[in-house]
Amino acid sequence: MATDNLADKIPDFNSATVNQGGNGPVDVSAIAGIRRAKGLKEIASVIALAIVVVTLLEFILIWTHTEAYVFPKPTAIIRSLFTDFPTLYWKPLTQTVQTFFLGLIIGSTIGLSLAVLVTLKPGLDIFISPYIIILVTTPMVALIPFLMLKFGFGMTPRVIAISLATGPMVMINSATGFRRTNAELIALGKSYGATEFQLFRKIRFPFALPMIIVGFMVGSIFGLLTAVGAEMVGGGMGLGNRLIYFSSLVQMSQFGAVLVIVATFGVGIYSFFTFINRKWASWDA
Amino acid sequence: MAQATRIQITDVSKIYQTETKTVEAVKNFTESVKDGEFVCVVGASGCGKTTLLWCLSGLHPATSGTVHIDGELLTKPLPDRIGMVFQDSNLLPWRTLIENIELPFQIKKKAVNRKLVDELLDVAGLKGFENSYPGELSGGMKQRGSIVRALAQDPEVLLMDEPFGALDAFTREEMNLFLLKVWERTRKTIVFVTHSISEAIFLADRVWVMSPRPGRLSRIVDVDFPRPRDIDLQFEPKFIEILKSIREDVEGSKSGKGQ
Numbered sequence: 114m115a116t117d118n119l120a121d122k123i124p125d126f127n128s129a130t131v132n133q134g135g136n137g138p139v140d141v142s143a144i145a146g147i148r149r150a151k152g153l154k155e156i157a158s159v160i161a162l163a164i165v166v167v168t169l170l171e172f173i174l175i176w177t178h179t180e181a182y183v184f185p186k187p188t189a190i191i192r193s194l195f196t197d198f199p200t201l202y203w204k205p206l207t208q209t210v211q212t213f214f215l216g217l218i219i220g221s222t223i224g225l226s227l228a229v230l231v232t233l234k235p236g237l238d239i240f241i242s243p244y245i246i247i248l249v250t251t252p253m254v255a256l257i258p259f260l261m262l263k264f265g266f267g268m269t270p271r272v273i274a275i276s277l278a279t280g281p282m283v284m285i286n287s288a289t290g291f292r293r294t295n296a297e298l299i300a301l302g303k304s305y306g307a308t309e310f311q312l313f314r315k316i317r318f319p320f321a322l323p324m325i326i327v328g329f330m331v332g333s334i335f336g337l338l339t340a341v342g343a344e345m346v347g348g349g350m351g352l353g354n355r356l357i358y359f360s361s362l363v364q365m366s367q368f369g370a371v372l373v374i375v376a377t378f379g380v381g382i383y384s385f386f387t388f389i390n391r392k393w394a395s396w397d398a
Numbered sequence: 399m400a401q402a403t404r405i406q407i408t409d410v411s412k413i414y415q416t417e418t419k420t421v422e423a424v425k426n427f428t429e430s431v432k433d434g435e436f437v438c439v440v441g442a443s444g445c446g447k448t449t450l451l452w453c454l455s456g457l458h459p460a461t462s463g464t465v466h467i468d469g470e471l472l473t474k475p476l477p478d479r480i481g482m483v484f485q486d487s488n489l490l491p492w493r494t495l496i497e498n499i500e501l502p503f504q505i506k507k508k509a510v511n512r513k514l515v516d517e518l519l520d521v522a523g524l525k526g527f528e529n530s531y532p533g534e535l536s537g538g539m540k541q542r543g544s545i546v547r548a549l550a551q552d553p554e555v556l557l558m559d560e561p562f563g564a565l566d567a568f569t570r571e572e573m574n575l576f577l578l579k580v581w582e583r584t585r586k587t588i589v590f591v592t593h594s595i596s597e598a599i600f601l602a603d604r605v606w607v608m609s610p611r612p613g614r615l616s617r618i619v620d621v622d623f624p625r626p627r628d629i630d631l632q633f634e635p636k637f638i639e640i641l642k643s644i645r646e647d648v649e650g651s652k653s654g655k656g657q
């Protein structure tokens with residue numbers, strides 16, 4: 114039993130420095146802390162404001178006689194979204210979604226496993242961390258040309274890039290969450306004879322969950338960025354490719370429509386993880 | 399009362415070795431605790447009380463010396479015989495009160511002792527709060543909850559590290575009465591660490607006074623007020639007299655160090 118590795122952490126509980134979860138390297142409160150609109154009235158006013166803004170934009174574009182190739186009108190974008198969706202947007206959307214999720218699943222699985230590994234074997238941390246930092250700070254889109262030389266123009270290079278963008282984010286946040294687990298809680302588990310696995314399952318993992326969720330949220334947003342960016346570089350697939358295509362043809366309302374789809378995707382990711390956070394980690398609020 | 403020795407501490411020392419310095423947190427500590435005895439440990443902050451308790455729990459090894467529980471050498475935590483109550487209640491915030499109490503049973507893969515848990519919840523005045531999350535309970539309720547969690551394992555020995563340190567004076571008195579009530583019923587062997595000298599005298603059969611750096615046992619005070627005790631005990635002259643003398647010890651060892 115690893116009683117020894119606790120020994121040198123124990124009695125500074127009184128210093129009250131033990132962080133009860135929450136703000137890791139990436140501050141949750143900034144992203145997840147936006148207050149949710151409550152009640153029909155509030156939701157209605159938020160929607161009403163959005164309608165006013167869009168309508169205003171429409172009229173400004175009309176009054177200033179702005180050409181569609183300079184700035185497409187909201188109505189044109191919306192019309193295109195509805196009429197062209199099955200023909201122009203559905204397929205690239207599925208392509209992006211597919212690569213994104215594949216990359217996310219592979220990346221986060223590896224990231225989470227590495228986080229568990231460095232928690233169980235703290236000595237490994239100093240060997241792994243430098244690479245993780247490099248991966249987190251380097252834009253993975255930059256790798257795409259190289260990966261395409263190696264793996265061709267199919268899904269593979271993009272999936273790899275997305276994994277490399279999401280994995281380290283998940284890893285860094287999860288590892289921080291695991292490591293920050295209140296030493297007294299670990300001691301509590303040990304005093305009841307918990308095995309290392311039980312400590313993980315019953316104490317470390319739930320304690321780190323809010324941070325893991327943030328890791329997933331930020332990682333996914335990085336992943337989407339990489340997905341769309343990579344499609345813009347080459348390969349002839351996905352929403353990113355459509356952005357390049359429509360802008361080169363100066364079909365700005367279609368371009369706008371794709372942009373709206375990408376933005377919706379991003380907001381969807383954000384909302385999903387905010388929802389998960391509220392559902393599974395509400396104790397951390 | 400001539401009971402068997404429950405905890406035997408023999409020449410225990412604990413040295414912390416950090417990169418920059420070496421701290422002798424506990425030095426040559428030798429004492430024993432009898433079965434069913436209530437011992438309180440007092441001493442200035444940083445004198446090694448927590449360290450001593452952790453050595454007794456088997457959670458970390460002493461640098462030298464031994465601890466025997468019922469004559470058996472302690473090398474690791476004994477989940478069935480020793481219960482720990484930590485500072486700050488230490489309830490898992492994502493579990494309800496009852497789920498927290500069930501946690502040790504789950505870890506040990508044992509069926510929950512419903513009868514005992516129910517009884518303890520009742521004594522602790524926590525009936526009706528089983529499904530509340532710790533965030534929804536008051537400080538005192540959380541502490542009672544963590545005591546219930548430990549007692550539900552029916553350990554022979556209860557080690558408590560300043561469990562009421564964070565509570566206000568009134569809640570603290572209430573907690574003390576609650577603890578005595580439970581103890582008088584179960585007669586567990588208790589080692590209770592506290593900053594408060596009056597709390598120690600109120601609760602204990604014996605008070606161990608520790609001197610800091612290195613943490614040694616400097617004095618043992620027998621407290622033989624009859625039981626059950628009530629809260630007015632703290633105004634009796636004899637109580638105040640003991641209080642003063644222990645205070646002088648603790649204060650003296652704090653300011654007069656260097657000898």
Ligand SMILES: Nc1ncnc2c1ncn2[C@@H]1O[C@H](COP(=O)(O)OP(=O)(O)OP(=O)(O)O)[C@@H](O)[C@H]1O
Nearest residue numbers: 121122124127414421423443444445446447448449
């Ligand atoms: N992990 C550690 N590494 C180095 N020194 C330590 C460590 N833990 C405790 N110490 C030192 O050992 C001494 C005793 O600490 P301990 O926490 O046991 O004191 P305490 O009596 O419980 O104090 P308090 O009343 O403030 O809780 C202190 O001087 C402290 O600085």
Ligand SMILES: [Mg+2]
Nearest residue numbers: 124127447448
């Ligand atoms: Mg302490």
